[in-house]
Amino acid sequence: xxxxxxxxxxxxxxxxxxxxxxxxxxxxxxxxxxxxxxxxxxxxxxxxxxxxxxxxxxxxxxxxxxxxxxxxxxxxxxxxxxxxxxxxxxxxxxxxxxxxxxxxxxxxxxxxxxxxxxxxxxxxxxxxxxxxxxxxxxxxxxxxxxxxxxxxxxxxxxxxxxxxxxxxxxxxxxxxxxxxxxxxxxxxxxxxxxxxxxxxxxxxxxxxxxxxxxxxxxxxxxxxxxxxxxxxxxxxxxxxxxxxxxxxxxxxxxxxxxxxxxxxxxxxxxxxxxxxxxxxxxxxxxxxxxxxxxxxxxxxxxxxxxxxxxxxxxxxxx
Ligand code: UD2
Numbered sequence: 478x479x480x481x482x483x484x485x486x487x488x489x490x491x492x493x494x495x496x497x498x499x500x501x502x503x504x505x506x507x508x509x510x511x512x513x514x515x516x517x518x519x520x521x522x523x524x525x526x527x528x529x530x531x532x533x534x535x536x537x538x539x540x541x542x543x544x545x546x547x548x549x550x551x552x553x554x555x556x557x558x559x560x561x562x563x564x565x566x567x568x569x570x571x572x573x574x575x576x577x578x579x580x581x582x583x584x585x586x587x588x589x590x591x592x593x594x595x596x597x598x599x600x601x602x603x604x605x606x607x608x609x610x611x612x613x614x615x616x617x618x619x620x621x622x623x624x625x626x627x628x629x630x631x632x633x634x635x636x637x638x639x640x641x642x643x644x645x646x647x648x649x650x651x652x653x654x655x656x657x658x659x660x661x662x663x664x665x666x667x668x669x670x671x672x673x674x675x676x677x678x679x680x681x682x683x684x685x686x687x688x689x690x691x692x693x694x695x696x697x698x699x700x701x702x703x704x705x706x707x708x709x710x711x712x713x714x715x716x717x718x719x720x721x722x723x724x725x726x727x728x729x730x731x732x733x734x735x736x737x738x739x740x741x742x743x744x745x746x747x748x749x750x751x752x753x754x755x756x757x758x759x760x761x762x763x764x765x766x767x768x769x770x771x772x773x774x775x776x777x778x779x780x781x782x783x784x785x786x787x788x789x790x791x792x793x794x795x
Contacts, residue, residue, distance in 0.1 A: 520539065520540055520541065520542060521539070521540065522537050522539050522540055524774070524775060525537055525761070525775050527540045529703065529704075529755070529759060530703070531755050533667075533755065533756060533757050533758055533759055534758055534759070535673070535758075535759040535760075535761055536664055536665060536758065536759070536760050536761055536763075536764070537761045537763065537775075537777075538763060538777040538778045539777065541664045543660065543662070543664065546662075546663055546664050547585070547662065547663060549663075550586065550663040550666070551585075553646075554587075555586060555587065555646045555647065555663075555666075556587040556588070556589060556644065556645040556646055556647075557583050557586060557587070557588050557589070557645065557646070557647045557648070557649065557666075558589050558591060558641055558644065558645035558647070558648040558649075558715075559578075559582075559588055559589070559590050559591070559648070559649050559650075559651060560590075560591045560592075560593070560629075560633060560636065560648065560649075560650045560651070561574060561590065561591075561592055561593070561651050561652075561653045562592075562593045562594070562616075562625065562629055562632075562653060563592065563593070563594045563599075563600075563653045564593075564594060564595045564596075564616060564618060564619060564625050565595065565618065565619075565625075565791070565792075565793050566790070566791040566792075566793075567653050567654060567791060568594060568596055568599035568600070569791070570653045570654045570655070570784065570786075571592070571599075571600060571601055571603075571653060572601040572603060573656050573784070574651075574653050574655060574656065574657075575590070575601065575603040575605075575611075576603055577656045577657035577658070578590075578657050579603065579604075579605060579606055579609065580657065581657035581658065581659060581660055581661060581780070582657050582661050582662070583661070583662050583663070584606075584660075584662065586608075586662070586663065587608040587609070587610075588608075588609050588610070589609075589610045589611075589612065589644065589645060590609075590610065590611045590612070591612050591614060591636060592611060592612070592613050592614065593614050593615075593616050593629075593632060594613065594614075594615065594616065595615065595616050595617060595618040595619075597613050597615055600613050614636075616632070618793075619793070620793055620794060621793065621794050622792040622793060622794060623738065623742050626708070626742050626743060627729055627742045627743045629650065629743065630722045630725045630726040630729065630743050630746075631722070631726045633648075633650055633718070633722040634719060634722040634723045634726055637715050637718060637719040637722065638719060641715055642715065645715060646714070646715070647666050647712060647713065647714060647715070648712055648713070648714075648715055648718050649665075649670075649710065649711070649712035650710070650711055650712060650718070651709065651710050651781075652708075652709035652710065652783065654783060654784055654786050654791075655709065655765075655781060655782060655783055655784060656781070656782055656784050657780065657781050658766075658779050658780060658781065658782055659763070659778045659779060659780040659781075660778075660780060661764060661780045661781055665712070665758070665760055665764065666758075667713055667756070667757045667758030668713050668714050668717050668757040668758075669713040669714070669717040669718070669721070669754065669755075669756045669757050669758070670711060670712045670713045670756055670757070670758045670759070670760060671704070671706040671711055671747075671751050671756040671759055671760070672706060672707050672709070672710045672711065672759070672760040672762070672764045672765045673704050673705070673706060673707070673759055673760070673761060673762055674705045674706060674707040674762070674765070675707075675762035675765060675766050675767040676705075676767060677704070677705035678704075678761065678762045678775075679773075679775070680705070682700070682702055683699065685702055685705040685748075686705065686740065686741060687702055687705070687745065687748055687749075688739040688740050688741070688745040688748075688749070689740075690737065690740075692735060692737050693732050693735075693737045693738075693739045693745070694728035694729070694731050694732050694739075694746065694749070695728065695732070695739035695740075695745035695746045695748070695749045696749070697748065697749055697752060701752065702748070702752055703751075703752065703755075704751075704759065705748060706744075706747060706748055706751055706756075707744065707765050708741065708742070708743055708744030708747050709765050709783060710760070710764060710765050710781065711747060713756075713757070720754075721747070721750055721754070724750055724754075725743055725746040725747060725750055728746050728749070728750075729743065729746055761775075761776070762776060763776055763777075763778055763779060763780045763781075764780050764781050765781055765782070765783065766779045766780075766781065766782040766783065767782070767783050768782075768783070768785065
């Protein structure tokens with residue numbers, strides 16, 4: 478009888494041990510999955526570089542948790558100034574640009590668009606969401622598309638210096654012949670932000686279309702340069718973008734005095750600027766795709782895209 482009781486007792490102890498071990502294991506598995514997915518977000522990409530050699534993040538889908546990052550910036554009550562130029566026939570791109578921005582761009586955050594045009598009457602009436610503002614600024618018409626594109630630096634420099642200091646925290650300067658297709662929001666914010674040009678994100682350095690003539694202030698010698706950045710989108714803090722636009726403008730003025738125009742205009746000067754003033758954050762080509770029908774395995778989501786246009790038809794000159 479005593480033997481039998483002892484067996485039952487041992488069996489009970491064994492059962493307790495196995496039961497507790499199993500519960501512990503189940504608890505460990507559940508918490509690992511929970512914390513893995515919800516706290517660290519299981520984030521990171523191994524198929525693309527998501528950090529530069531100077532430790533600036535390169536933003537790709539899968540490298541950030543939108544819920545976490547939104548909640549951080551929600552507490553900061555930020556305003557994002559956004560500039561866009563539409564002169565001549567480029568006003569036709571405004572409706573798509575604005576409507577798609579209202580759907581995808583900094584949704585839930587305060588955005589102030591500054592729209593520069595030579596034809597304020599052509600600005601479409603787009604319904605803006607709460608805390609979304611639009612200021613239209615009139616510019617004189619220009620005869621060369623290159624002048625329109627390049628003149629943006631000087632106009633932006635003046636806008637930031639004269640008007641934005643107490644009006645905004647960050648600024649993005651965007652091309653108008655574009656459209657938002659997916660989320661572009663606070664994950665893109667940083668002190669100085671450049672967007673990798675979609676044609677060159679995976680290309681060797683010698684392919685980059687930097688200005689190669691030493692006579693231009695935009696000159697970058699062979700063997701130098703980190704990435705090729707698009708002129709269609711850049712941004713950052715007001716202070717940093719002010720310094721960028723002022724510097725590029727000064728460099729372009731020296732080029733004008735020397736009768737030389739950089740191969741890709743202000744984009745060439747922007748690339749030179751980023752070589753010596755490294756961006757603190759880079760946006761992957763998800764943030765400026767070139768042709769929606771092109772696809773790349775790296776680009777899991779297209780957020781903002783250049784739209785196809787007939788240059789000969791929309792530009793004032795060729
Ligand atoms: C590239 C860059 C662009 C600029 C340009 C300089 C991309 C996607 N874009 O674009 O940012 O650096 O090269 O060579 O890489 N604009 C007008 N009216 C005009 C002409 C231009 O408003 O008649 C404005 C408009 O905001 C346009 C911008 O200037 O988005 C740039 O001109 P573009 O888009 O024709 O230049 P593109 O496509 O060569």
